[in-house]
Amino acid sequence: MSREVARAAAQWLALLESGAATECDHAALQHWRDSHPQHEQTWQRAQTLRQRFSDLPHALAMASLDRPQPGRRAILKRALGVAALVPTAWLVSRQLPIEAxxxxxxxxxxxxxxxxxxxxxxxxxxxxxxxxxxxxxxxxxxxxxxxxxxxxxxxxxxxxxxxxxxxxxxxxxxxxxxxxxxxxxxxxxxxxxxxxxxxxxxxxxxxxxxxxxxxxxxxxxxxxLQLGWRDGVLTAQDQALGDFLRELERYRPGVLRWDPSLETLRVTGSFRLDDTDRILTLLSQTLGFEVRARTRYWVTLSRTLA
The missing domain is CATH 2.60.120.1440 (Jelly Rolls)
Incomplete structure (x- = not known):
């Protein structure tokens, strides 16, 4: 199991556990699982791992979140979020050498x-x-x-x-x-x-x-062009947007996802790596897609509706 696949599976798992996943998110996840046998194998391992941690947090959440206590509810939701991330972090850390x-x-x-x-x-x-x-x-x-x-x-x-x-x-x-x-x-x-x-x-x-x-x-x-990072620049010359975004992901903490229909759009230009949010804004304005940020660390790119 590669680090990249494990990291992607962990990110998908975190999204589903957050309760914020949309129908499009579920469709995109299925597309990712179907795109390579290793993706599906890693996803099944992630699900098995999540099951080991699921019983107590979910029972606690269901028993407590029904109660009309806003302060307590917020605290428990945060606690559940931490609990959900335990297997996610473990899954990723299994692929990161301790020497790092x-x-x-x-x-x-x-x-x-x-x-x-x-x-x-x-x-x-x-x-x-x-x-x-x-x-x-x-x-x-x-x-x-x-x-x-x-x-x-x-x-x-x-x-x-x-x-x-x-x-x-x-x-x-x-x-x-x-x-x-x-x-x-x-x-x-x-x-x-x-x-x-x-x-x-x-x-x-x-x-x-x-x-x-x-x-x-x-x-x-x-x-x-691949070595522009030494000068703090990411450069593309008629590059597929999907390939460009996969490279950009390396410089962004958190999750960056995009609609598969954006993959084949073409990118040309030089972009400063010290502000990756601005890179996404510039690309969206040029190529006509929408940037949706749940948080600074969870960004989704989608087609702009006509």
């Missing part, structure tokens, strides 16, 4: 951070990233997320991932950890890459390849 909580450097969702080193080199962490840094050994371990490394002068640095190592010397490299591998993009210089089997290959400036459990895949030219 204990790593030397972190960024939260939506946060980006640049760390200069004494030799003039630097490390940049993208959203929701965790790394361990051992300067004595000149080694960075990417626990989760995405980082960019710029190594200057005669220094060198090894970036270690679950799928292999990247040796950086007088080069700039971006490494993004994925569910089943990681993407290595060489911005400047020549970079040796060693996979988990010990096989060594070389990537050059402008090249990108995936490290997988089976080894290093073939290189392709990297898309410079």
């Amino acid at each position: 909580w204990r790593a030397d450097l972190h960024t939260a969702t939506g946060e980006r951070r640049r760390v200069p080193l004494a030799d003039g080199s630097s490390i940049q962490l993208n959203t929701a990233t965790a790394v361990d840094v051992d300067l004595a050994q000149r080694r960075i371990t990417l626990v989760d997320g995405e980082l960019a490394v710029n190594v200057q002068g005669l220094a060198s640095m090894t970036v270690k991932t679950r799928y292999g190592e990247v040796h950086v010397s007088q080069a700039q490299v971006c490494v993004r950890q994925l569910t089943a591998g990681c993407v290595v993009s060489v911005i400047k210089g020549t970079v040796p890459v060693r996979d988990v089997r010990g096989q060594l290959a070389t990537l050059r400036a402008g090249q990108q390849a995936r490290l997988r459990p089976a080894g290093l895949g073939a290189w392709v030219p990297y898309d410079v």
